[in-house]
Amino acid sequence: MTVLHKPLAPDATIGILGGGQLGRMLALAAHELGFRVHIYSDKKDSCAFDVVRNSTCAPFDNWARLADFLNTVDAVTYEFENIPAETAAFVAARKPLFPSADVLATTQDRVAEKKFVNSLKIATAPYAPVNTSTELSAAFAKIGMPAILKTARMGYDGKGQVKLDKGDDLGSAWRSIGEKPAVLEGFVKFEREISVVIARGADGKTIAFDPVENVHRDHILHTSTVPAKITPALAKEAVNIATKIAKALNYVGVLAVEMFVAKKGAKRELLVNEIAPRVHNSGHWTIDGATASQFEQHIRAVAGWPLNAAKRIGKSVAMTNLIGDEVLGWEKLAKEPGASVHLYGKGTAKAGRKMGHVTRVKI
Numbered sequence: 001m002t003v004l005h006k007p008l009a010p011d012a013t014i015g016i017l018g019g020g021q022l023g024r025m026l027a028l029a030a031h032e033l034g035f036r037v038h039i040y041s042d043k044k045d046s047c048a049f050d051v052v053r054n055s056t057c058a059p060f061d062n063w064a065r066l067a068d069f070l071n072t073v074d075a076v077t078y079e080f081e082n083i084p085a086e087t088a089a090f091v092a093a094r095k096p097l098f099p100s101a102d103v104l105a106t107t108q109d110r111v112a113e114k115k116f117v118n119s120l121k122i123a124t125a126p127y128a129p130v131n132t133s134t135e136l137s138a139a140f141a142k143i144g145m146p147a148i149l150k151t152a153r154m155g156y157d158g159k160g161q162v163k164l165d166k167g168d169d170l171g172s173a174w175r176s177i178g179e180k181p182a183v184l185e186g187f188v189k190f191e192r193e194i195s196v197v198i199a200r201g202a203d204g205k206t207i208a209f210d211p212v213e214n215v216h217r218d219h220i221l222h223t224s225t226v227p228a229k230i231t232p233a234l235a236k237e238a239v240n241i242a243t244k245i246a247k248a249l250n251y252v253g254v255l256a257v258e259m260f261v262a263k264k265g266a267k268r269e270l271l272v273n274e275i276a277p278r279v280h281n282s283g284h285w286t287i288d289g290a291t292a293s294q295f296e297q298h299i300r301a302v303a304g305w306p307l308n309a310a311k312r313i314g315k316s317v318a319m320t321n322l323i324g325d326e327v328l329g330w331e332k333l334a335k336e337p338g339a340s341v342h343l344y345g346k347g348t349a350k351a352g353r354k355m356g357h358v359t360r361v362k363i
């Protein structure tokens with residue numbers, strides 16, 4: 001059942017768990033709607049701290065600090081999906097938490113997530129759960145080569161993943177991912193990767209942005225372009241998949257569904273790779289390229305407000321991440337007419353770190 005809650009009035013405080021760039025951009029959107037924001041993060045150098053008046057820096061299992069934080073907020077959301085289950089339960093017992101703790105339980109575990117997706121009759125890459133090195137050999141016999149071994153939990157940006165081809169040593173692959181519960185996935189020879197960023201309000205209404213085409217470099221998102229180069233029928237199917245998932249999760253907030261577009265004979269099929277229960281990097285283009293951003297939509301949903309109409313502005317929009325040293329090119333980007341530069345204030349540019357992004361809207 002959808003939990004309907006009384007819309008929060010401006011000046012109410014929204015608590016955000018996590019203090020990275022997603023928390024920062026959520027906080028900025030919340031402020032535009034007149035809300036106050038309290039960021040709770042376990043990292044001292046959280047870039048979201050810089051844009052809010054209220055912040056707490058403490059571990060996610062410091063119950064006293066969490067209780068103090070919860071005393072100051074009216075509703076809580078999060079910017080990353082690896083919130084410990086005990087923390088989510090502690091929060092949900094005291095304040096409205098959107099998306100719910102159940103959503104986290106499903107999406108934190110790749111095996112649970114794939115089972116859930118398949119239960120909706122939505123396709124994924126073939127997979128087999130792997131809990132021991134013996135199970136890994138059995139999984140290979142079932143899935144075949146090439147394949148990707150991924151830790152079931154806590155993986156992101158290609159971390160905790162290893163690609164395996166014929167002749168590769170299974171034992172060393174198993175050790176390389178830390179001998180943790182995992183999933184073996186068949187390697188998809190995809191034509192392209194797309195994602196659908198969709199918002200679902202507390203009233204159950206869904207509004208999806210156009211499917212986005214994503215290009216990864218070294219496992220990290222490099223560019224997102226809308227519209228994706230797919231047929232209108234496939235775009236509709238992608239949105240239908242995301243809508244079905246959001247409804248089945250009884251979701252409140254913004255959700256991203258990453259999919260592979262693969263050839264199936266003369267046709268194309270969509271395989272769900274991953275669900276991100278939060279605002280997503282492939283939705284950053286909406287700040288400059290849509291009538292309402294993914295961040296505004298998320299805050300509206302969490303606050304119990306109706307969603308805004310959210311349409312793409314212009315013929316196409318391209319978002320490029322600034323990873324590591326790429327941020328050093330900010331002066332050139334600042335001079336480029338029409339380039340919307342977003343820098344996250346993260347200080348030193350470390351390799352592989354998302355430092356900012358730039359969006360170009362083609363009218």
Ligand code: AMP
Binds near residue numbers: 148156188193
């Ligand atoms: P993930 O952490 O699951 O989002 O994977 C990161 C990236 O690795 C994806 O965006 C793909 O580019 C690639 N990848 C992941 N799983 C597969 C797969 N089963 N087949 C082919 N490429 C994959």
